[in-house]
Amino acid sequence: MFSDDDISACWLTFQVASLSTLILLMVGTPLAWWLARTESRWKGICNTVVALPLVLPPTVLGFYLLVLLGPNGPVGGFMVKLGLNPLPFTFSGLVVASVLYSLPFVVQPLQTAFAAIGEQTLEAAATLRAGPWDAFFTVVIPLARPGFLTAAILGFAHTVGEFGVVLMIGGNIPGKTRVASVQIYNHVEALEYHQAHWLAGGLLVFAFTVLLVLYGGLKSRPAVEPMR
Amino acid sequence: MNYAIAARFALDYGAFRLDVDLHLPGSGVSVLFGPSGSGKTTFLRCVAGLERAAIGHLMVNGKQWEDSESGLFLPPHRRAIGYIFQQANLFPHLNVYGNLCFGLKRIGKKPADSDLDRMIKMLGIGHLLDRMPARLSGGERQRVAIARALVLNPDILLMDEPLAALDDQRKHEILPYLTRLHQELDIPVLYVTHARQEVAKLADHLVILNEGRVLAAGTLAETLSRLDLPTAEDNQVAMIWEGRIAAHESEYHLTRVDCAGIELSMPLIDAAIGSPVRVQIYASDVSIALAVPNTTSILNVMFATITGLADNQKGQTVLRLKVGALPLLALITLKSKLMLNLAIGMSVYVQIKGTSILN
Numbered sequence: 243m244f245s246d247d248d249i250s251a252c253w254l255t256f257q258v259a260s261l262s263t264l265i266l267l268m269v270g271t272p273l274a275w276w277l278a279r280t281e282s283r284w285k286g287i288c289n290t291v292v293a294l295p296l297v298l299p300p301t302v303l304g305f306y307l308l309v310l311l312g313p314n315g316p317v318g319g320f321m322v323k324l325g326l327n328p329l330p331f332t333f334s335g336l337v338v339a340s341v342l343y344s345l346p347f348v349v350q351p352l353q354t355a356f357a358a359i360g361e362q363t364l365e366a367a368a369t370l371r372a373g374p375w376d377a378f379f380t381v382v383i384p385l386a387r388p389g390f391l392t393a394a395i396l397g398f399a400h401t402v403g404e405f406g407v408v409l410m411i412g413g414n415i416p417g418k419t420r421v422a423s424v425q426i427y428n429h430v431e432a433l434e435y436h437q438a439h440w441l442a443g444g445l446l447v448f449a450f451t452v453l454l455v456l457y458g459g460l461k462s463r464p465a466v467e468p469m470r
Numbered sequence: 471m472n473y474a475i476a477a478r479f480a481l482d483y484g485a486f487r488l489d490v491d492l493h494l495p496g497s498g499v500s501v502l503f504g505p506s507g508s509g510k511t512t513f514l515r516c517v518a519g520l521e522r523a524a525i526g527h528l529m530v531n532g533k534q535w536e537d538s539e540s541g542l543f544l545p546p547h548r549r550a551i552g553y554i555f556q557q558a559n560l561f562p563h564l565n566v567y568g569n570l571c572f573g574l575k576r577i578g579k580k581p582a583d584s585d586l587d588r589m590i591k592m593l594g595i596g597h598l599l600d601r602m603p604a605r606l607s608g609g610e611r612q613r614v615a616i617a618r619a620l621v622l623n624p625d626i627l628l629m630d631e632p633l634a635a636l637d638d639q640r641k642h643e644i645l646p647y648l649t650r651l652h653q654e655l656d657i658p659v660l661y662v663t664h665a666r667q668e669v670a671k672l673a674d675h676l677v678i679l680n681e682g683r684v685l686a687a688g689t690l691a692e693t694l695s696r697l698d699l700p701t702a703e704d705n706q707v708a709m710i711w712e713g714r715i716a717a718h719e720s721e722y723h724l725t726r727v728d729c730a731g732i733e734l735s736m737p738l739i740d741a742a743i744g745s746p747v748r749v750q751i752y753a754s755d756v757s758i759a760l761a762v763p764n765t766t767s768i769l770n771v772m773f774a775t776i777t778g779l780a781d782n783q784k785g786q787t788v789l790r791l792k793v794g795a796l797p798l799l800a801l802i803t804l805k806s807k808l809m810l811n812l813a814i815g816m817s818v819y820v821q822i823k824g825t826s827i828l829n
Contacts, residue, residue: 362559365520368546369553370573370618376547380572384563 243440250417251425252444258333258421259401262340266348266397267390269341274352275382293346300343304410307339311411331413336421339411340401347396355389356382392456399452402445474531474658475626479516481523488512488523488682496531498674499652499659509682510662514628517660518553519546531625547576552619554629558611560603566614567599573622589617592654593647609640613647620655627659633668648672653746670710670750695790695797697780707788708752709799715743724769732794734822735769751822753788756800759819760810770822774798776814779807787812791820 244252277288295303311318311329318328329335359382367377383390405423412419414428422441429438474496480489488509494500502510515521517528519536522543528536535544546553560569574584590596593613603611612632619627632648633641645668652659652672661672669676669690676693678685686693690710693699713729718738725739727747734749741747763771777797778790787807789800800820812818 360559362555362557363561365546366553366555366559366561366615367572368520369518369551371547371576371622372572373545373547376576381561381563385561 245437247416247420248422248425248437248441251420251422252441254333254417254419255402255421255423258336258340259398261337262344262401263348263394263398265337265341266344267394270345270348270352270393270397274349275356275378277349278353278356292349295343296346300404300406301410303343304339304407307335307342307407307411311335311338330411331415331419333418336408336412336419339407340404343404343407344397344400347400348393351389351392351396352386355386355392359385395452395456399449403449475517475660476527476529477513477517478525478527479513479523480525481512481516481521483512486512486682488516490679490682490684492677492684492687494658494660494677494687495675496658497656499661499672500675500677501669501673502660502662502677502679503664503669503673504679504685505664507681508679510664510679511630512682513679514630514660514662517626518551518628519544519549520553533625550622550625552622552624552627554612554615554619554627554632556631556635558603558608558615560606560611560614560618562603564603565599566595566601566603566606569603569614570599570618570621573618577622584621585623586621589620592650593617607640608636609643612636612640612644616647616651620651624657627655627657629659629661631662631664633663633665645671666706666708670708671748673710691797695778695799697778697788697790706752707754707799707801708750709797711749711751711796713747713749715739715741715745715747717743730795732772732796751798753799753801755823756798757821757823758789758800758802758806758810758812759821762819763821766821768821768823772820772822774818774820776812776816776818778814779812781807791818793820 273288273292277285277292308330309315311321313319313322313328318330321328329338363381363385364377367381368374372380403423404421405427408419408421409424409427412421412424414420414424420428422445426438426441426445429435429441473493475492475494477494478491481487486507486509490509490513492513502513504510512521516523516526524538526536526538526543528534530550534542535549536542560566561572564572570586570590571581574581574586590599593616595610595613595617598606598610598614603614606614616632633644636644649671661668663669673690675688676690677687678693678699686696686699694707694709711729711732711734713727713734715725716728716733717726718724719726719735720738723738724735725737727734727736727739727749729749736749739747757768759771772793774791774793776789777792779787781787781804785804787802787804789802789807789812791798791800798820806812810818
């Protein structure tokens with residue numbers, strides 16, 4: 243059924259997706275909050291940059307990340323100077339790439355959820371002695387809960403499903419950067435269709451279940467449009 | 471009068487400029503009245519700290535909340551205010567009880583040690599405590615919002631057209647609670663409205679705003695009896711008297727009300743003798759006679775002195791009179807004024823036809 247390599251690839255996928263989702267929620271929340279409330283002229287540009295991974299071929303993103311993070315790139319070179327390992331072909335590199343790649347899937351549902359909370363609700367909280375942080379944790383987060391749930395599910399699922407970026411930045415190192423989608427590719431290349439079926443079928447069931455939960459379980463809440 | 475609130479705000483919003491310097495009493499209801507765009511809501515938001523004026527000075531009960539010169543600006547959550555918005559703005563994720571306790575938690579008070587029970591009773595929301603806001607009517611929501619603000623024992627209650635978003639039926643559902651609040655609370659209330667009915671029912675002190683400036687400020691009677699204001703121009707102009715029920719004449723369906731020694735007969739009021747009432751007398755219901763009108767159907771005939779008059783554009787004259795110590799307005803035709811040769815200082819008899827009871 244599943245070889246040891248398959249299981250290790252699935253486990254790695256799970257780790258990358260979990261860590262990426264966690265980072266995405268931490269980075270995405272303030273970003274989405276700012277985007278939902280700002281009237282800055284940079285808003286349009288920022289929205290565009292966040293949405294880019296939706297339309298860009300994953301190989302394009304992967305290519306630029308490789309150039310940027312590689313030992314000869316500006317970021318990678320700087321890291322080498324600091325005595326750090328450059329990120330390409332490492333687990334950390336995989337996580338960084340996944341965070342960028344899945345950013346819109348987390349930011350956009352959060353932004354929609356935050357925007358739906360009226361300014362007046364926050365003003366009411368302020369007149370009831372709640373400072374900005376207090377109001378954020380006791381009013382905004384509970385009211386945006388469906389948005390957080392959607393963001394976490396989509397962010398996780400989308401990271402599980404990535405292939406192009408992973409291949410470009412992570413390569414195909416067993417136990418280190420070889421995730422499930424890459425493992426399927428390996429099986430197909432080796433004409434191991436039987437093995438590929440198990441993994442591919444597993445991911446199909448996973449994706450179906452996640453989306454079913456999203457659209458079925460949250461149906462009492464305002465529908466969140468799928469991206470793509 | 472003891473002025474507990476001193477507020478000076480100036481700010482520019484594109485073409486709109488607010489420039490207000492007001493001293494308001496430390497008790498009773500000060501109504502800020504004016505057309506939309508007059509700056510009354512902006513003024514209220516400045517008092518709450520929801521808006522930051524370029525020039526802002528605010529003292530409440532001897533405490534400085536804002537002083538733009540020294541850069542002092544208490545954010546809204548550090549001002550001891552209660553704020554009632556046009557929409558109740560209840561937190562949709564908390565039930566009524568959770569909403570009522572939201573502020574209490576933040577001032578470190580246990581519900582048992584607070585006025586919570588009293589406010590729940592006063593606003594009649596005891597049966598709603600477990601409900602979510604989505605399952606309340608508009609009037610119920612606004613009552614919960616009022617209780618939620620009042621349990622914090624604020625130094626000042628700010629109400630921004632709290633009835634404007636409600637239909638007439640809901641308005642009449644809430645007004646008695648507001649009147650009660652008016653009688654039972656001793657904190658100052660700033661009440662923004664453009665509805666005359668609310669002014670007549672609730673105001674002790676009246677501030678008239680127009681285009682970001684104060685046109686008049688003073689006690690209700692003082693401000694209403696000013697003839698130089700645009701409010702004196704229309705047919706709705708009226709005077710408010712406060713009094714107590716002196717006697718009932720139930721055989722005639724009449725009640726006699728004593729207003730500072732002047733007795734008025736009016737349609738029967740369903741209230742005990744001695745209860746306080748507000749009486750509204752429209753200027754158009756007041757007529758003038760030079761001699762005692764012996765043969766008249768009108769029950770309320772009083773001696774008065776003319777203290778002011780102003781002709782308007784519609785062939786009418788508004789007279790300001792003094793009946794004993796009370797001011798009164800009369801709206802008569804310009805022709806009558808000339809025929810009777812009315813002038814300031816003249817003694818006349820006023821006949822009051824209809825009166826309406828406000829509470």
